[in-house]
Amino acid sequence: MSELTVGLLRLGYLALLWLLVLSSIAVLRRDLYGTRIVDRRRNRTGGAPAAAPAPTPAPARRSKTAGPTRLVVTEGPLRGTVLPLGAAPVLIGRSPGCTLVLDDDYSSSRHARLFLDGDQWFVEDLGSTNGTFLGDQRVSGPLPLGTGTPVRIGQNVLELAR
């Protein structure tokens, strides 16, 4: 075999190797560049909740279109976090098993729960140390929660959004 063929095969193999590498990266393209990262330490200038899009279309299972579809953290260390709402209740707290895990010394491991009853979302405190506040009012029993009403849990403020 001529020297030229051998040389071409040698470079061809390297090209094949890089073809594999680049096509792997191409498959991962969306994962590498499409991930949105919201910096929690950024100053509160931009409209953070608006910047983070709803990652998945909300389930229109309950035909009532006016109901909230997202839970948005508007203040605190987790600001910008968006949680799509289904029919399942949302458990909020420091424990890693919660639906929304807070990294906040002022919240309890199982702090509060949001649940859907009929078409209305309710917020309920789960015996937390520092309490859950709906506006200025401390939540004792389950209270109905409307869209856009701020709920304070430790250092975080959450609200339901459409």
Added chain:
Amino acid sequence: MATVAPTRVRGGRGLGVLLLVLALLVGLAAYALVGIGFAGTVPADVAEYGLGMAVLSFGAWAVVRWRAPDADPVILPTVVALNGIGLAMIYRLDLSYEARGRAHGFADKQLAWTAISMVLAMLLLIVLRDHRTLRRYTYTAMVASLLLLLMPLVPGIGHTVNGAQIWVRIGPAGLQPAELAKITLAVFFAGYLVTNRDTLALAGRSVLGLRLPRARDLGPIIVVWAASLAVLVLQSDLGTSLLLFGLFVAMLYLATERVSWVLIGLTLFAGGAAVVATVVPHVRARFDVWLHAMDDDVFNRAVGGSGQLVRGLFGMASGGLFGTGWGEGRPYLVPYAESDFIVASLGEELGLTGLLAILVLVTILVHRGMRAAIGVRDGFGKLLAGGLAFLIALQVFVVVGGVTRLIPLTGLTTPFLAYGGSSLLANWLIVALLLRISDDARRPAPAMRATAPTPDGGIPSVVGGPSLVPAEQGRDDQHGDDQPTQALGRVR
């Protein structure tokens, strides 16, 4: 401190097959080129070899589609490609050894081990339906790890090779149990840390912006540090010791997000290594070789000299940017070119371009593991996937760093590339675990599927699983903190 809004990588299936074909082609082309470089013709059995690898790989692909349909489409092709490149290089060295009348037959054994490892990894994927099952065996895994690490010290089955007592020989099969101990240790660390991370993360005083842990919480890290030092002293195995301790510190950092643990870990390891390096002659020789590799007397030393390291460096230098081509270089001049120094062999024949491609493949594999860790919803899965991915990265760093004289040389194997059955088996099992966890991570969010209506009174129930544990009851039970995720995970 940032939140990651997950986007789903879609349509990996068809592309996954394409990647797998490409990966098989990489291994097969290497095999054919070795024959061309050596004898001028394609090896006679290239079709059989290709068919065998294709059956194994597509069998594995079918098992993944069957048992873990949402698993990452990139992991399997990456590993198949790395394994194929390793096999080709071992085959190439075998031909050289045979021509020079040295011990050979490594390629056949490695091929057999590849088949065994792939089959066992797929069996693991079939048997293990949910990685959270492993959490139940947290302390069993600890005992298993200790037994595996101690096995080479048992007289009768223990076996010393080149000064390191890390082998177990039962009948004809030799095994390095430390390779398997990596996995059980990762399971143990993940289970232990997910339960105890709050104490390790939150307690303690803040000094200069660093949150220092309390003295009594230092217990576990001291124990693991002592164990890794024991491995170093009793078995003279620098590599495993480094791997074991590095794994623990990395997982501690993953679990707590406290930089202070990393600093404490690095300080402890540097101190321990410095002491051991002055006391144990075998380890001191390694440091000597690293620092004074080019000295005449170190190079010419009969035992433990730097000849191997320096020849490896010369090999890579002669490879240059594009390498000598498969079968055209002289990697066989380096002792243990098929195991410890396979990176140098690949660097010589594929050049910097090829070696970098291989390292990027490893990076992709590690990245997919870390991505699975970010995506999965339970703490145990996060720690396990992150730990296993870090393990691969650390092992490759230690090997490549050793061969390129960045850090002292250790006796670790390069994952998937180097000759060695236990290493291949352990790494394929790690891949099976990563596939399992990534399947869980990429499954569409269960919350979107849960259609269970909330009954009156607000106590939620979940179809097909136990009802959520009310906070008041679940707070103190040990497995309680993963319960809601677990219950939701079963809704399918």
